[in-house]
Amino acid sequence: MRPRPIVLALLVVGALCVVFALPFLNRGERGSQVEFGEEVLQILDAGIHGDTEEWKADRERYAALVERTTTREDAAQILHQAALSAGGPHSQVVPLSSGILDTPDVGEMPATHIEGGVLTAVLPPFRATDSQAEKYAQTVNTALHAPGVCGIVLDLRTNTGGSTTAMLPAVASLLPDGVSQEFVDRDGIAKEALEIRGSTMHQSGKTFGTSLLQGKVDVPVALITGPMTGSAAEQVLLAFRGLDTAASFGAPTFGLATGPEYEQVEDYVVAVSTTRTKARTGEVFGDDPIAPDVLADSDSAEASAKEWLVSRGCPTQ
Numbered sequence: 001m002r003p004r005p006i007v008l009a010l011l012v013v014g015a016l017c018v019v020f021a022l023p024f025l026n027r028g029e030r031g032s033q034v035e036f037g038e039e040v041l042q043i044l045d046a047g048i049h050g051d052t053e054e055w056k057a058d059r060e061r062y063a064a065l066v067e068r069t070t071t072r073e074d075a076a077q078i079l080h081q082a083a084l085s086a087g088g089p090h091s092q093v094v095p096l097s098s099g100i101l102d103t104p105d106v107g108e109m110p111a112t113h114i115e116g117g118v119l120t121a122v123l124p125p126f127r128a129t130d131s132q133a134e135k136y137a138q139t140v141n142t143a144l145h146a147p148g149v150c151g152i153v154l155d156l157r158t159n160t161g162g163s164t165t166a167m168l169p170a171v172a173s174l175l176p177d178g179v180s181q182e183f184v185d186r187d188g189i190a191k192e193a194l195e196i197r198g199s200t201m202h203q204s205g206k207t208f209g210t211s212l213l214q215g216k217v218d219v220p221v222a223l224i225t226g227p228m229t230g231s232a233a234e235q236v237l238l239a240f241r242g243l244d245t246a247a248s249f250g251a252p253t254f255g256l257a258t259g260p261e262y263e264q265v266e267d268y269v270v271a272v273s274t275t276r277t278k279a280r281t282g283e284v285f286g287d288d289p290i291a292p293d294v295l296a297d298s299d300s301a302e303a304s305a306k307e308w309l310v311s312r313g314c315p316t317q
Helices: 003-044 053-067 072-087 130-144 164-174 232-239 298-311
Strands: 092-095 111-115 118-122 151-155 178-184 190-197 200-203 206-208 221-225 246-250 258-265 268-279
Touching: 003 053, 003 072, 003 258, 003 268, 053 072, 072 092, 072 268, 111 130, 118 130, 118 298, 130 164, 130 206, 151 298, 164 190, 164 200, 164 206, 164 232, 178 232, 190 232, 190 268, 221 232, 221 298, 232 268, 246 298
Parallel strands: 118 151, 151 221, 221 246
Antiparallel strands: 092 268, 111 118, 178 190, 178 268, 190 200, 200 206, 258 268
């Protein structure tokens, strides 16, 4: 009968092993979340708010929250909130499967019409292939070179952003040659510039808009903005900042005049804004809304813009 206590003892020991092994397995899983979280947090440290005391406190808090998670999905949701803290609303942590890095084959094209010498161009958001970007720019470029155009209305109210390589060449003929704006880091050091040359825009060593009609169009430009105007559309707005030939009307923009950088961590994409936009005026814009020169509600903004064009001689009386 003596073997029975031995068997029971083994069963008890086995049970104890299971009891203590379960927390150990969970710690191992949590540990993997910690490593994932720390890798993402190190990327977020470069964000435009990454040198603030608020971020330092938030970083510690989000790291602790990640440590309590048991899945990548839960950890990523917490880290997404951390991204907003470090880099503002242009920053995020999303699954690679979200398609954030994909380039659509086709994009929506601008709508243009001319009435009484005033060309109105509605610039929609855009993200597609380089050939589609060239087509986007051509649509506006061709219209503004039309005979008899004496003033331009650029409607950015529904433009949530996308590609500056489509939007800036579209309006380059309306801008003076030279650097239109710079992307500066949180220390104010310029990291990149957008430069206008004729009807082309230069960025990161590349030229965009080479197939467009060249030559400047010297007419007044009225820009209309609203709370949906963001990102690349705000870059269009800021390209005209400080010019005597331009004025803006409507409501403040969304506030996405920042430059995000993208990195892939496992099956997630980490986007964090590392730069703000410095206009030719020397003003620096980030994740605060940009107010127009003339505040107007959506119903009266276009009328206000056209009244301003009249004051600038378009159409001629």
